[in-house]
Amino acid sequence: MPTFGNAQLKLLEKLCNIIAVSGDEGEVRKIVFEEIKPYADEVKVDALGNVLATRFGRGRKRMRVMLDAHMDEVGFMIVADDGDGIYRFEMVGGIDVRHLVGKQVFVGRERTPGVIGGKPIHLMDTNERTRKVPLDSLRIDLGLTGKAKVSDRAGFATRFRRAGPSILSKSIDDRIGVATVIELLKHAPSNIDLCAAFTVQEEIGLRGAKVAAQYFNPDLAIAVDSTPANDLPVFEGGENMTYNTKLGLGPAIYIADGSTLHDPRLIRLLHETAEAKKIPYQFRQPGGGGTDSGAIQRSLAGIPTVSVSVPHRYTHSPISIARVDDWKNTLNLLHAALKRISPALIATR
Amino acid sequence: MADILPFLKSLISVSGLSGFEAPVAGLIEERWRPLVDEISTSRVGSLHGLKKGTSSRPGTKSEKKPRPSVMIAAHMDGIGMMVTKITEGFLHITNVGGIDVRVLPGAQVTVHASRGEELPAVIAMPSAKLLPESAGDGALSINFLLVDTGLTPREVSRKVRVGDLVSFANEPMELAGELISGHTLDNRASIAALTVCLEELQSKPHLWDVWAVATVQEEVSYLGAYGSAFELRPQVAIAVDGTFAKGPGANGWQTFPLGKGVGLCIGPNMHPFLHKKLKELAERLEIPWFLDVTPAHSGTDAYPMQTTAEGIPTALVEFPIRYMHTPVESVSMKDIQRAGRLLAEFIVSLELDFVETIVWE
Numbered sequence: 001m002p003t004f005g006n007a008q009l010k011l012l013e014k015l016c017n018i019i020a021v022s023g024d025e026g027e028v029r030k031i032v033f034e035e036i037k038p039y040a041d042e043v044k045v046d047a048l049g050n051v052l053a054t055r056f057g058r059g060r061k062r063m064r065v066m067l068d069a070h071m072d073e074v075g076f077m078i079v080a081d082d083g084d085g086i087y088r089f090e091m092v093g094g095i096d097v098r099h100l101v102g103k104q105v106f107v108g109r110e111r112t113p114g115v116i117g118g119k120p121i122h123l124m125d126t127n128e129r130t131r132k133v134p135l136d137s138l139r140i141d142l143g144l145t146g147k148a149k150v151s152d153r154a155g156f157a158t159r160f161r162r163a164g165p166s167i168l169s170k171s172i173d174d175r176i177g178v179a180t181v182i183e184l185l186k187h188a189p190s191n192i193d194l195c196a197a198f199t200v201q202e203e204i205g206l207r208g209a210k211v212a213a214q215y216f217n218p219d220l221a222i223a224v225d226s227t228p229a230n231d232l233p234v235f236e237g238g239e240n241m242t243y244n245t246k247l248g249l250g251p252a253i254y255i256a257d258g259s260t261l262h263d264p265r266l267i268r269l270l271h272e273t274a275e276a277k278k279i280p281y282q283f284r285q286p287g288g289g290g291t292d293s294g295a296i297q298r299s300l301a302g303i304p305t306v307s308v309s310v311p312h313r314y315t316h317s318p319i320s321i322a323r324v325d326d327w328k329n330t331l332n333l334l335h336a337a338l339k340r341i342s343p344a345l346i347a348t349r
Numbered sequence: 350m351a352d353i354l355p356f357l358k359s360l361i362s363v364s365g366l367s368g369f370e371a372p373v374a375g376l377i378e379e380r381w382r383p384l385v386d387e388i389s390t391s392r393v394g395s396l397h398g399l400k401k402g403t404s405s406r407p408g409t410k411s412e413k414k415p416r417p418s419v420m421i422a423a424h425m426d427g428i429g430m431m432v433t434k435i436t437e438g439f440l441h442i443t444n445v446g447g448i449d450v451r452v453l454p455g456a457q458v459t460v461h462a463s464r465g466e467e468l469p470a471v472i473a474m475p476s477a478k479l480l481p482e483s484a485g486d487g488a489l490s491i492n493f494l495l496v497d498t499g500l501t502p503r504e505v506s507r508k509v510r511v512g513d514l515v516s517f518a519n520e521p522m523e524l525a526g527e528l529i530s531g532h533t534l535d536n537r538a539s540i541a542a543l544t545v546c547l548e549e550l551q552s553k554p555h556l557w558d559v560w561a562v563a564t565v566q567e568e569v570s571y572l573g574a575y576g577s578a579f580e581l582r583p584q585v586a587i588a589v590d591g592t593f594a595k596g597p598g599a600n601g602w603q604t605f606p607l608g609k610g611v612g613l614c615i616g617p618n619m620h621p622f623l624h625k626k627l628k629e630l631a632e633r634l635e636i637p638w639f640l641d642v643t644p645a646h647s648g649t650d651a652y653p654m655q656t657t658a659e660g661i662p663t664a665l666v667e668f669p670i671r672y673m674h675t676p677v678e679s680v681s682m683k684d685i686q687r688a689g690r691l692l693a694e695f696i697v698s699l700e701l702d703f704v705e706t707i708v709w710e
Contacts, residue, residue, distance in 0.1 A: 036564055052668040054414050082597075085524070085525055085526065086596075086597060096449070096454075096474070098454050098474060098488065098489070099474070100429055100455050101449075101452050101675065101679050102449075102451075102452030102672070102675035102676045103456075103676075103677070104519055104522050104530075104677060112525070113522045113523065113524055113530075114524065115522065115524070115530050115672070115677035115679065117596060117597060117598070117671060117672030117675060117677055117679070118449065118451060118452060118598065118672055118675050119597075119598035119599050120449075120593055120599060120672065120673035120674075120675075121447055121448075121449040121673075121674050122447070122593070122648070122673065122674070123593065123599060123601065123603060123604075129449070129450070129451070129488070130453070130485075130487050130488050130490075131488060132486070132487050132488050132489045133451060133488075136365075137597070137598055138597070139597035141524070141596065141597065141671070141679065142524060143524025143525035143526040143528040143530075143679070144524075144525065144526025144527075144528060144607060144608055144681070145525045145526035146524060147525070156456065157522070159468055159520070163468065163469050163470070163498060163499040163500065164498070164499055164500040164501070164504060165499070165501065166498070166499030166500070167578075168469060168470075184587060185567065213604065225574055228477050230475075230478070230479065232437075232439060232473065232476075232495060232536060233436045233437045233439060233479070233495075234479050235475065235479060235480050235481055235484070236481055240479060242476075242478045242479075248501070251546055262626035265633070280473065290555045307351075313473065313497065314455065314471065314473055314474075314497075317454070317455040317474075318457070319455060319456040319457060320472075321469040321471065321497055321499045323708075
């Protein structure tokens with residue numbers, strides 16, 4: 001079992017604080033590369049920028065198991081220069097525009113500080129105060145002499161922090177998955193060949209995962225991601241029936257989402273492992289949404305795939321919240337499940 | 350003169366919401382203490398720093414009048430939020446001062462728990478599925494937003510109670526072109542300007558007494574400025590506050606370019622003679638300035654000071670703030686220096702008979 005402590009949290013902090021918007025994942029790629037190099041038997045960066053690492057097991061009849069986590073995060077791209085340090089931007093990935101006004105950002109590889117401002121409330125009528133601010137009226141302001149390049153990426157400037165049992169950070173989706181797969185590669189059980197795919201461009205269409213699966217041609221795959229927990233109270237009282245997942249209940253095992261019916265054999269593996277090892281787990285409410293598993297499952301001749309997520313609140317916003325224990329239990333569940341994988345697992349339906 | 354930026358950064362790194370200004374008042378007191386002769390706190394919490402003038406009035410002992418005084422005032426309170434209800438560990442909030450609800454979703458905040466702990470938290474925008482249809486899909490009313498500390502419901506109910514404060518918690522950010530950005534620069538930037546003024550006065554003799562005042566509760570009721578003007582009864586009062594900077598979404602006649610000088614306000618809250626004197630002085634010193642007009646109420650401490658006791662001749666010195674009342678208010682450090690210097694030079698220019706020279710036409 002991998003140990004879980006300060007070193008793992010430090011790695012997650014480092015991964016969360018850097019900015020790697022879809023299509024510009026270089027900063028995460030660098031850290032992933034450094035972390036896994038001593039442990040991987042083969043590593044390559046492919047044509048899209050995926051980091052693909054293999055660690056071979058020992059013995060006969062080893063299954064090729066692909067573990068996937070996406071390196072990219074939602075963010076912004078600078079698209080036009082309005083002069084005097086003011087820049088227009090577009091969103092990369094699904095962000096609710098209502099999360100943007102009054103937020104701090106970093107722009108470009110130099111992490112130039114900037115802000116997304118808003119018109120003073122004093123200069124608005126009541127009507128305007130209650131409307132959402134459309135994207136085309138928002139700007140990134142780098143200060144009077146600030147400079148950015150059109151095409152620079154930008155992300156929220158939120159700093160990772162701990163609060164009681166929780167983590168408050170941007171980009172928990174999916175740096176927590178990246179950190180998980182790094183740890184699993186470091187502690188790969190020897191019964192399998194572990195194929196770790198640190199993928200690009202998940203947030204804009206699962207692009208990296210598709211080619212990664214085609215490269216590895218695995219026997220089965222597990223997408224490790226972070227899924228929303230909408231476990232907030234219902235305003236008018238009553239039971240919250242659409243929570244998706246809840247913080248604190250452990251790793252969320254997918255059964256069905258908007259793009260994938262996950263492989264029942266792998267679902268069984270995960271929940272039987274959790275039961276046997278007494279690791280808390282939850283089933284994500286079947287419904288919409290999706291992860292890299294959608295792209296992986298439909299690659300090549302079809303790949304048995306399941307998805308496991310660490311729940312987090314406030315997805316694609318400047319600050320998300322996740323529970324340290326949920327992460328720890330996700331790591332433990334996956335590690336224990338990997339050890340139980342054998343050809344028999346998928347020999348029959 | 351010492352760089353004022355580190356002090357200003359410290360001022361916007363602490364809370365001090367209207368009515369609960371103690372955290373910031375402590376920082377200001379510490380900074381002002383060596384710059385003034387006496388420092389005290391008013392009955393409602395405003396900070397009074399007295400820097401004595403050098404004049405002693407001529408005349409016989411019985412006729413001797415007290416030294417005239419000028420009050421320079423900037424409010425130290427900031428806007429924020431307060432806990433109204435706790436549901437399953439989530440905090441419902443209301444506003445303290447003029448909050449723009451559109452900046453709240455995803456904002457970093459600190460919950461000042463009544464048991465003395467400062468809890469980092471985030472303002473959550475619940476998904477539409479959890480809200481009544483009346484919530485709409487526009488900017489959500491503050492009633493629908495929740496504060497999440499990341500703690501368990503049990504921990505929250507142990508630590509937090511209704512009435513606890515919630516303040517913005519994003520860190521100060523320096524932007525290119527000598528700008529500082531953060532929450533509560535309205536009006537901590539003016540506290541910095543007052544401090545610049547006090548520092549300038551260390552080497553410049555002035556005849557008048559100077560009351561540097563950091564007022565409370567400007568954002569809700571002007572309580573501090575009313576009380577301090579009444580208690581100190583200055584002959585002349587000057588408020589220092591922010592006005593609107595030009596920037597994305599703000600380009601009307603009420604807005605002024607950032608970093609291009611200080612604003613001298615004219616309107617019913619201001620005595621035209623003081624305005625004229627400040628204007629002449631700015632021109633003589635080549636301090637760039639612009640004319641800001643307020644047709645009725647300036648919305649600053651100038652109003653309470655002007656209407657205190659039998660009335661006090663009042664002026665308003667300003668500098669532009671971009672994105673006012675958002676957590677990313679931005680201000681030019683140059684403008685702050687200019688405002689501080691203009692205040693100091695004005696104080697130095699005050700002759701003993703200045704009040705008698707004040708005329709209307």
